Amino acid sequence: NLTNSMNLSAIGMHEISATVNAAWDEISFNNNTIETFIIDSVYAIVSSDSVCSGNDANLALAGSAANIQWQVNDGNGFVNITGANQATTSYAVTSNMEFRATYCNNKTSDTVSVVEINLLPPVTQNDTVCFDNPATLSATGSGSMNWYTAATGGNSIHSGSTYTTTVPATTTFYVEASTSGTGGSDTLLTTTQAGNGCGGGSMFNITAVSGAITVTGFDVSLTGQVSQTVNVYYRNGGFAGFETNAAAWTLVGAYPITATSVAGGTLTFVNSADFVIPQGLTYGIYIEANNHYTTGTAPGTTYTDANIEVFAGVGLCSSFGGLNNPRLFNGSIHYQSGCTSPSRTPVEAVILPVPAISLSASVAICQGDSITLDPGTITGTYLWSTNDITQTIAATTAGMHKVTATGTNGCSVSDSTNVIVNALPTVTAISSDPEVCDGNQVTLTGSGTGAGTLTYTWDQSVTNQLPFTPTSTEIYTLTGVDANNCENTDTVTVIVNPLPVVIGTATSPEVCIGDSVTLTGSGASTLIWDNNVDDAVPFAPSTTEIYTVTGTDANNCTSTDSVTVVVNLLPIVEANVSASAVCEGEQVTLTGSGADAYTWDNNVIDNVPFVPVTTLSYIVTGVDTNNCTNTDQITVTVNPLPIVIANATATAVCFGDDVTLSGSGADSYFWSNGVTDSVAFNPNATLSYEVTGTDANNCSNTDEITITVNPLPDVTLENFEVACLNFPEFNLSGGNPAPGTYLLGGTDPAITFNPSDFSVGFHAITYTHTDGNGCTSSAQGLIEVSECVGIAETAFGAGSVKVYPNP
Secondary structure (H helix, E strand, O other), X not given: OOOOOOOOOOOEEEEEEEEOOOOOOOOHHHEEEXXXXXXXXXXXXXXXXXXXXXXXXXXXXXXXXXXXXXXXXXXXXXXXXXXXXXXXXXXXXXXXXXXXXXEOXXXXXXXXXXXXXXXXXXXXXXEEEEOOOOEEEEEEOOOEEEEEOOOOOOOEEEEOOEEEEOOOOOEEEEEEEEOOXXXXXXXXXXXXXXXXXXXXXXXXXXXXXXXXXXXXXXXXXXXXXXXXXXXXXXXXXOOOOOOOOHHHOEEEEEEEEXXXXXXXXXXXXXXXXXXXXXXXXXXXXXXXXXXXXXXXXXXXXXXXXXXXXXXXXXXXXXXXXXXXXXXXXXXXXXXXXXXXXXXXXXXXXXXXXXXXXXXXXXXXXXXXXXXEEOOOOOOEEEEEXXXXXXXXXXXXOOEEEEXXXXXXXXXXXXEEEEXXXXXXXXXXXXXXXXXXXXXXXXXXXXXXXOOOOOEEEEOOOOOOOOOEOOOXXXXXXEEEEOXXXXXXXXXXXXXXXXXXXXXXXXXXXXXXXOOOEOEEXXXXXXXXXXXXXXXXXXXXXXXXXXXXXXXXXXXXXXXXXXXXXXXXXXXXXXXXXXXXXXXXXXXXXXXXEOOOEEEEXXXXXXXXXXXXXXXXXXXXXXXOOOOOEEEEEEEEEEEOOOOOEEEEXXXXXXXXXXXXXXXXXXOEEEEOOOOOOOXXXXXXXXXXXXXXXXXXXXXXXXXXXEXXXXXXXXXXXXXXXXXXXXXXXXXOOOEEOOOOEEEEOOOEEEOEEOHHHOOOEXXXXXXXXXXXXXXXXXXXXXXXXXXXXXXXXXXOOOOXXXXXXXX
C-alpha cells in the first residue's frame, strides 16, 4: 500500500520500502531501502522520525507494560528522561536523538531514532528602487522561503526565493525558512457524525498554529451520490465575507471520486494537490461536494491539535451560494507539519523618492478652452507626452496627457490626466417680441441642449423668463451653462421703437358755444380721438372737455396727447345808437354793450361818429374777453337833405350895387355873412354866401352862391390946359382908361370943347368909363376958359411945344 505512514502495532514481521530525497534524513532505510521489522508485543513508537529543532518528539509505548521509564541518547549514551513514566511522553529535540523505554523493571523496548531538523535563518538581498517601481527582494537558504511583514507574528505575504513588491516607502520585510511534510501524516477528525447536506458543500478555516503545514487531502462524508467530482478551493485570510465571491478563491483542483457508501459517518479520501499554509496564517477552505455537514453548530466552534486549528464555517446548497450558517465540515484534514528557521531575516526594499507630482485623473474643459496642466514644482526635469519640457503646458485637445518628472537622483515618476473636451451646449436666445414699443415689456427666454439641465443668464441685468421694460434698442446676450460648466452664447436683438410724438392741436383752444372746432392729431399714421371726435373734422363742442388723441404709427406703437377745448358762453350784446334817425350827412354814433370789443358792419367803428348815407340796419358783433362773439342789430333812418338852392338877384354886381339873396327847396333859410333871405344888401367885396335850408325833418342842406363885387374902374382925368376963349374947339382928352364918355357939367356928353361956347372961368368936365364888367366910374376935372390977355405962365406938357425950324 502506498502511504506516508503505517501503524506497525501488529505482532509479526513487516517489510517496508521507503524513498526520501531529503539530504538531512540520515535513516538508511529512507534511502530507497527495504527493511524488515519484527514487532514484539511491546515496542516504542515516535510520531515522526524527523522533528524540528526545539519541537517535541511524541513518544508512545505500544503493548502492555508497567514500570515504564523513557530514555534518550543524544550521542552520549542513554539516560532516563525525568518524569517520563507513562506509556506516552514527549521530549524536546535539540540534536539527532534515540529513544527507548524500559518496562517491567528489566525489559527494554526497541529503539526509535529522531533526526533534528535545524533550519538556518535565510540570507537576504536588499533592493533599491525608485518610488512606485517594484523592488525584487531575494532570500537563499534551506527549505522554502516564507515572507512576513513583521519579525514575529505579522502577516504572511509571499512564499519563494524572491519577492517582488511595490511599496510607497522604504520597507523592511522578514524571511523565514521552512520545510513541510517532514512530520509524517497526521489526521484530525473534526467530526464524522451524520448530518444534513447540500450540493454546495462546506466552507471552513484552517490556521497553521505551530508551523507551516502542507495540506495533502481530505476525508469527506458524501451524501446524495456515490460517484461525484469534488472541487477544492482555498483563499488566504479565511472565508468570512467571501462566501459568494468566487473570484476571491483559488481552485486547488477538481477530483472525481467514488464513495464506498453515502451513509452517515462513512468517509472517502480526496487526494488533492498539496498546498502549504504558512505558520500563523488562516486559510479559508471550500470543499464543493454533496457532503454532510452538521446541523446547528454554534458559532465559533473550533477543533484543534498541536499543529492546526479548524474553525466551523457554513454549508452551501449551490456553488458559492445558498448559505446555511453556522455549519461544520464532517470529515478529516490530511496534512504534514514542517519546520521553520529559529528567526526571520530582515530584508529591505529601499525606496528612493521620486519627484512629487500630481495630476488629476481627469480634467474637463469646454470646447475652445484650454487648461493649464501643472504637476507641481520639482528639482529636476519634465517631459510631456507632447514633447514639451516645461513644468506646465496648456492643453486644448482631448485625450491622455502624460508627464514624466525626473529628479536629481535619477528617479522618474509619471502621472497623466485625461483631458475631456466637452462640447459646448447649443443655446438659442428667444424674445417674446423682436420689436416692442417704448415702455412695453418683453420677455427673454433661453433654450438649448447640452449636458444635463442648462442654466441661463442674460446680460444687462435681464432675468431669464422675467418680463422687463427695455429702454432702447439693444442686443442682448444669452449665456447658457450646462452640467459640464460649458457655456455658449447667443444673441437676440430687441428693437425698441420710439413712441410716436403725437401732438393734438385744436383750431382754437377756446371756442364759444355754438362755434366749431377742428381737432387734428399729428405724429402718427392713425389717429383716433375720444368723445366721438373725428380727426380733422370740425364739430361744435357743447361743454368744456379734455380730448385725448391716440396715435398709432407703422410699428403699431401708440402714444397720446390731450387737448382741452374750453367752451365759453356767448356775451349778451346790445346795439346802441346816438340817434335812430338822422339827416343825410349828419353823423351818428353806434355803440355796443355787453361785451368787451365791438365790430360793426358797413365799416362803422364802435363809438366813433360816422355819416350814414342811407337808411340801413347796422349789426354789431360784440367780442368778450374769451373772444366769444354775439350780435345785435339797430336801424338808422337817414332822411334826405332838402335840395336847397341859393338864388341871387345878380351874381355879379359892381361895387356899391345891392343884391338880394333868397333860398329855395326848404322850409326855412339861413344865410351866412349876416344876409337875410330875400332882403337886399350891398356887398362890398366878392364873397360866397351859403344858405342853409331846413326842411320839416329838421334836415338842412346848403347851397352857396358867390356874389362877385366888381370894383369900379380907376378913372383919371388929366388936368386940362387953360383954354383961351380964342382957342379953337378941341377934342376932349386926358380921360383914362379909354374908352370913356366926357360929360360937360356932369350930364351932357361931349366929345369936343369949344372955349368960345363957354364963359371965362372954370368949367367941370366928367370923364366916365364903363369897364368890361359893366361897372362905371368917373373922374372930374376943370377946364379954365381964359381971355388969355397978357403973358401968363403956361404949363406945357411934354412935347407940347415945338419950335420950328429946327436945324
